[in-house]
Amino acid sequence: MSFPGSQEGSGPLWLRTPQSPESVAPVRRLRSSLLPLCGLPILLLAGLLLSGPAQAHHAMELMGLKPTPIHGLISGLAHPLLGPDHLLFLLALSLVGLQQRATWMVALLATGLGGSALGLALPNLPGAEAAVAFTLTLVGLVLLDRLPRWVLVPAFALHGYVLSDAVLGWTAGPTGSYLIGLMLSQMALLLVSLWAMRRAAASLTPTRQRLIAAGLIGCGGAWAWSSLVG
Template sequence: MAVVLIASPAFAHHPFGMGDSSALTAWQGLISGIGHPLLGPDHLLFLLAIALIGLKRPLAWVVPLLALGLGGSVLSQFIPLPDAIAPWAEALVSLSLVAEGLIALTVLSPFWLCPLIALHGFLLGSTIVGAEATPLLTYFLGLLLGQGALLLLVAAWSKGLLERLGSQGQRLGAGIWMGIGMAFAWVALID
């Protein structure tokens, strides 16, 4: 029974489905905030791909990226995402994986991570529009904790990973990430 619940589409991004965010408790907000970036494959892969980019000082990027992601989530509370635009926004988030591949290939500047993580934050925050103040704040705290832990791990892991992969492995990884991003974008638009 638990497997069926976990596999249901409502749990694809949130442990509590997020159908009606106005009924969330503080604990559910916190758990959903921690879980959303880890359970949504496009968000998780975006955070993991930062290890492939080869930032000169990856740990120096953690706080600005967290701030921009959280800022995007807060902004979504004031500028709601219309339902008609949601599939296009999800496709754009998926295409951020393509952009990360291009960053890893040095075609794009690493500074593109800044607006991209803000876009991810915007979509992460848009799922909790209408929640009461307490679960909303605990959701944001959960986002901060979940994304922060993952970004710290990825930043610390980045240099060793790139040394093991070498430049050819980095290019291959970038190509794989770009393919995944395009596939996710296609699914978001035709689904």
């Protein structure tokens, strides 16, 4: 029995006819593609609610472990996950990397390793933490086409520089395994976030990209200011 003006899948719930699996599948695929895209704004909002740029707590200190090669590897793997500013930076890079080749990611990781080596040789430069927080603003400006993409390469080196603070004073064995774990962890995060963003690329409208860029700019500026005055 049909009613005037009623259509399949529209109108009041009690008037709707069952939808076929073929018509529901595209909706489910769209919803699943939006999930990765929604994660970054949520993380950005959580970051803005923090009082300042959270320092990446040393996993070794949290677990009360002594520096050994295996513990250094574990610490390096965990370290990018413990600093919200660095984690957001890595996730945001996946938006920039949508149109880039794989060699771009390799260049970033190599530059980050070079930054860590510089941090071991010349540690504790003033303002480094504030500069790391400000790199989020740089990513936002790149997404808005206000800055060229190459500025993110030295920005990644700066992150590597700050992440080397965790192993100052360690012997060569634990330090080397820490750097290996750090590089593997960053590579995994970049690959996973890039895969997720490519799945959600169809739903990444210019408006949404501008909103994400604005969140990154605001988050980076707030954290950098908090680090300078804190």
